[in-house]
Every structure is written in structure tokens, then in C-alpha cells.
Amino acid sequence: MPRSKRGKRGSGKPGNKNGLKGESAASDDELMSDVLSHYSSASESTTVLEDGSGEQVDEQTAQEETEDKLKQCIDNLMDKSAKTRLAALESLRLAFSSRVLYDFLTERRLTVSDCLERSLKKGSSEEQAAAATVFALLCIQLGGGDEAEEGFKMLRPILTAILMDNTAGIAARQSCARALGMCCYVSAAEDGEDLIKSLALLESVFMSSYPNREGTLPTPKPGSSGLHSAALQAWSLLVTLCPASKLTLLLSFHLPKLQACLESSDVNYRIAVGETIALLVELGRDIDEDFEVDDSDGLCECLKSLATDGNKHRAKNDRRKQRSIFREVLHYIENEDFTEEKIRFGVEGVYIDSWMRRRIYDAFKEILESGVRHHLQFNPLLRDIFGLGAPLILDATIKANKISRFEKHFKALSPPHSRTKQRNKVRDKRADVM
Template sequence: MPRSKKGKRGSTKAGVKNGMKVESGASDDELTSDVLSHYSSASESTSVLEEGTGGEQVDEQTAQEETEDKLKQCIDNLTDKSAKTRLAALESLRQAFSSKLLYDFLTERRFTVSDCLERNLKKGSAEEQAAAATVFALLCIQLGGGDEAAEGFNMLRPILTSILIDNTASMTARQSCARALGMCCYVSAAEDGEDLIKSLSLLESVFMSSYSNREGALPTPKPGGPGLHSAAMQAWSLLATLCPASKLSVLLHLHLPKLQACLQSSDVNYRITVGETIALLVELGREIDEDFEVEDGESLCENLKSLATDSHKHRAKNDRRKQRSIFREVLHYIENEDFTEEKISFGVESMYIDSWMRRRIYDAFKEILESGVRHHLQFNPLLRDIIGLGPPIILDSTIKANKISRFEKHLFNSAAFKARTKQRNKVRDKRADVM
């Protein structure tokens, strides 16, 4: 099989390239909450492209204090008797956590916030549970993946698990819990092989219910089922990128044949998730064995070709277009090991998504952070370390001293953070075999 390109774990490229898919660097969506309006006023006076003045620093400090007061009120409102008030507080926190770095503020209040979110998950409505799970995932990203995030993950993992496997719970809440479980394990427990295996197994138990039976027939999907299975599979595949060669070999042998049958699912979004997961697993398989071949590869390619040229009129036009685009990429990679690169611009930097693994990682963070992903790519040391971008580029030394020096110092001197980084690097270059 010809090999024109190999995606490498943790690789990073910068500059301008032609002939690739490009994601525009549009500005974040305008957010309307009071919390974010104050963050906006603060950020305007602290742009890395501007020279700070004394007056601007005073304005920034005032805006910061006002913002923190509003955040404190949102945290207090998480325990309000009114469900509407609690939901509004969760939404404000979600927007604030996704749009800015709040490490110093949240480190001092992480137990309080975790306790409140646990209560929202245990006693709240389906909508409240879904929102609380998302806010908790954002909290782990904010805390930087060290001991603080691990403490919160250990506290809330049982309730996330309980909701995820509860067949009577809301599908929306279960989807949110699946995504939160995958993300929180990825950023806070990556160095713990036992936690990783437990989370993988739990997520597997959810989406494997969509696999075909012994006769080869796919089960009839329940309302909301494909969405849940997609969320669990995406979270599982994110964690699979951390697995050493021995564990990956087991996963490939178990799941690749079963996933091929799921390409015939009646749900277009689930089919796309399956296709992307197959491409990721094949890429990981080729990394641990240059001679890796997909079992019944010819049949797989025929199925992919059919989906890449699907023109059935009973499918929505947009669904057909999206499906054809994704499966053309998957087929091209399976046949030629060639990945269509994607350029992501943020601030004065650019990065390239040049492998299925890097796309899965980026998509997972983008799903949680939404429009705030570019801000975190620019300033969040945790995400930059995971993607392989290096420390944040700060053009104004006064901002570096005043805004994120504590965060950087904590992350890069923390023993837990170093252990996680060391473990991830070992896994990436395939020398680890800890499971």
C-alpha cells in the first residue's frame, strides 16, 4: 500500500501551506451575559498587541474585580432553590470558563464549585445535569490537568458514571456525561493506567450496544440512542490515543471488525462518527506496526466508497454532502495513508491538523470550549502542551507578569503535570507498555 504521509503523534507545524482545508480565524461569537461583558472590557485593555498604560491597568483591575464578584454570585446561585436560577448560573459559568483563563480564581474555589456541580448532577433536572457535566469538564481544563483537576475528577467520576449507565436517565444528560468523562480523564488522569482502563471500559459498554448481533443484524436504535453512542465513541477514541501498543492491539482486534458493520447504521451522524473512529484506529495501528492491514480491507473500502458517493434521495441534501465529504477523506486515508490537512489560526499563530489523532484531540476540546477554543489555544498552557505548541507566546512582558505567570509556574513545575506530560510523550513514541 503506497504511503505518501504518516501522521505523527504530537507533531506541530507552523507557516503557510497550500492545498489544504482551512478553518477561518473568525472572532468568537458575541456573548451576552454580564460576566462575559466584563471579561470583554478587561481583555480589550490587555490585548497582547497593545502597549499597556497605567490607566488601562486600573481599568483592567476594576473590570477584573467586578467580574469576579459576578462569578462568585453565579457560584452561589448553583445552590439556589429556583431551577431557572441554577440553569442561568451554569450557563454563565460555561460561557466564562470557555472564554477566559481563570486558574487563580478557580483554584481557591475548586472544592466549592465541585460540591455544587455534584449537587446539580445528583438532584437536578436532565437539562441541569447536562449543563453541570459540561461545566465540570471546563473546570478540569481550567485547572490545568494537575492535582487539582485530579481531585475534582475523583470526586465527580462516580456520579458521572452513574448517570451515563442509567438507562432511565435523559439521553442528553448521558451524552454530556460521556463527553465530560472522556475529557476529564484525558486531562487529569492520563498518567493513571487504571483510571484510563476503567474509563475506556465504561465508554465501550455504552456504544457496544449498537454493534451487530451474532446474525450480523444491527439493533433498532432507540430515540436518542445514536447520539449517545456517538458521544461515548468519541470520548473513547480520545482516550484510545493515550494507550500503549499492547492495549491498542487489543482494541484494534476487538473493535475494527465490529465498527465496519456499524457503517450501515440508519443515523448519518453515527455513521460519520464510526467512519472517523475507523480511520483513527487504522492510523494508530499503522503507528505501532508499519505492516498493519485492516481485516477484510477490500470489503471496508467498498463500504466506504458507497458512503462517499451516496446519492439516495431519501437522505437530506446536507446530510448527503457531509457524509460524502467525510467518507472521501476516510477512504483516501485507508487506501493511500494521505490526510487532508487543516489550518487553524489563532492570534498571531497557526497550527495544522495533520492526522486523525490530532483532529480527534482538537475536535474534543472544540466541542467543550466551543468559540473559546482559539483563546485557549493561544493562552492555555495545558492545551498548548497537549497539542504540542509550546508555552504561550506573550508579546507584552507586562501582561505575562501580571496575567498568567502563576499559571505557567504551577503547570510547568507541578510534579503531577510533569508526570502526565512524561507519560503522554512515552505513549506517543510507542515506548510505553504500562497496562
């Protein structure tokens, strides 16, 4: 996801009282580069690597070197320099999104959580935004077990406080909204209390974009549309876990309000609203095949207008993106037909053949970025969510202990938590091996 440049950063000018920051910045960049080079070269299916001199280095040595770099990044999260902490957060973000580090992080999860808590409490808006994203990645790495649940309960109050703080930076609030949705989705407890609280918090954010009693949309404040989009998308992710009784209440209240928000002046918020409407209608039809939207004719007319919008005052790319999305939404509302997509990774693939699966996949893609395919291939959590089974081990040279480690982690996800039962909705036989 695009990272905001707002918020204060530590000064690196050589003439200030902390004149060593210029040297520190250079070492930070080198450390990040080293971490990334290790992660790009140490593949899951190779047992030997070559260093710059042409000598072979075994996988164990490469793993140890990489972990040493990551340990240094974790240590740097406690540095006094804001620039050093930001560089460490960026290094961890890239590493967590590109690899599966369950064993490494299980032993250090409390240390990392403590450091992220400090950044969220005392950092600038930019540091808070980065820390929230790294925390979401940490929950994905820990796989939705007790460790992730423990971390979520620890940091949820801080994420909530930043999200609800009107004086906090927009970038930080957006990142906290995404992290709150993802971490709750991954680690919500069986009793559903975390789910209900998180839904209510996210609702309180994007509902400020709803029309007033006279039916007029409020004038958005600078940056508020991006925050409303992030909160709405996080909320819609959590809606996929709701039982039918809760869904019925949500549908009756939110669908009419969201329909009015299709007139929003912000294209990205309009698109988020349109996709959420399609998701809610799909969930409603899952509950009752005869489910109908109130004023469906008015909704379809509005969708047709957006799907054919040729307003020259809008940017060309915005018009193209809007028309594409709303054609899909309209087609689904009218014909219950979804344009499916196949995501390929390794020798496998998974079908995105519903609005629910798309929302879930897009949420992980937004956090993991280009690493989403690697995690689909190797992360037991994502494989469990999309019904892919245990990670495939296709290379005979991979050591037996690595296979047993994957199996052990996958089995750890087996207890029938309520969230796992809800995720059965997105499992089907559309995953395959090519």
C-alpha cells in the first residue's frame, strides 16, 4: 500500500547537535539492503547458496545470517533516532511480507509487540502508520493462533485510540483502521466480543460520511475520504465473519445509507462503497436466496450512471477504474454473476469467484503487497483461509525438519474456533494444482 510521507522525521543534517545521524542513516540503509538481499536470495527450495567469492554457503548459514540482520532491526526499533526506527520498521515490513518467519517470530513476538507499542504511543504519524502495518504483518506471520490473539488484545486499545483521535495524522489513522480489521479477522477470539467491538469502532469512523436527516451528504474534510475508505474496507472484511443474525441487522441498516454514498465526490470512496454494497448483497443472498435490496431500481440506475460516467472533470484513469468496477457491481446485482479471477502461485492456483473471496484476498494483498503469492504458497494461515491444505513440498532436497515444521504449524490452526467455522464459507473446491 502507498506509504504516506506525512509526519515528522528525525533530522539527519550533519550540522545539528546530533551530528552522527548522517552516519546512522547510511548504516540503516545498508542494513535494510542486507536484509532484502538475504531474503531475495535465500529461497524456500534451495539448500545451498553462493556468496560473492563463488563459495557455497549452506542454507543453515544463510538463515542464521538473515536472522542476525532481523535481530538488529528489532534492536533498532528501540533506538532514540526516529529515522533509525523508521528504517527498522520498513526493513521488517519488507521482510515480514516477503517470507514466512513463524519460528523466528514466535520466540520474539513479545519483544516485537513491545517495540511496536512504543512506536504507536510515542512516534510521529509516519512511525505510527508503519508500526500499525508491521503489527498486522506480525499477526499474519503468527497464523491466527493464541500468540496472535494475545498480541491483538495487547495492542488493540492503542490502535483504537489512534483511530478515534481526530488530532492524529490521517496516515496513522488509516493504517490503524486496516490493522484493526486484519488483526481482528486473523485473531478474533471464539466468543466474538473482539469482532463486535471492532465492527462498532470502524462503523463509527465511516458513518460520518453518511447522509444527514435531510438526506444531504456532508462535505468531506481533507483526507477524510481516504480514512473512510480504509475503515469501510476493514469493516467489510470483518462482516464476512458475522453470523446470519448479525448480518441481517447490518444489511437493513447500512445498505440504504451506503447507496446514498455512491454520490460521494471522492472516486476511491465511491468504489469502496460500490464493492461493499455488492458484498453485502451477496451475503444477504447467502442467507436468503430471495433477498432483495430496497429500491433496487434506484440502485441499478445509480450504478449504470457510474458504470458509464464520462465526466471530463474526472481524471481519465479514475473514470476508467470507476467504470470497470461499477460494471461488475451492476452485473452482479442484476444477474447474480461474478467475474471470477484465478490467482496463480508456484504450481498452484486459487479462484476468486465471489465478492467475499475478493474482499478477503484484497485485504491480504493490501498488507502483503507483492508477497501475497509467496504467503499463499507457504503460509499455513492463508492456505487455511482459502482451503488450500498444508503447504506443498515439491523439492526432495528440502530437509525433513522443514516439512515437519510446516505440518506442525498447520496442525496448530486445526482447533475449531468460531472464526475457522466462518472461514469455511470461503473454502470450496476452486483451489487447484496446475
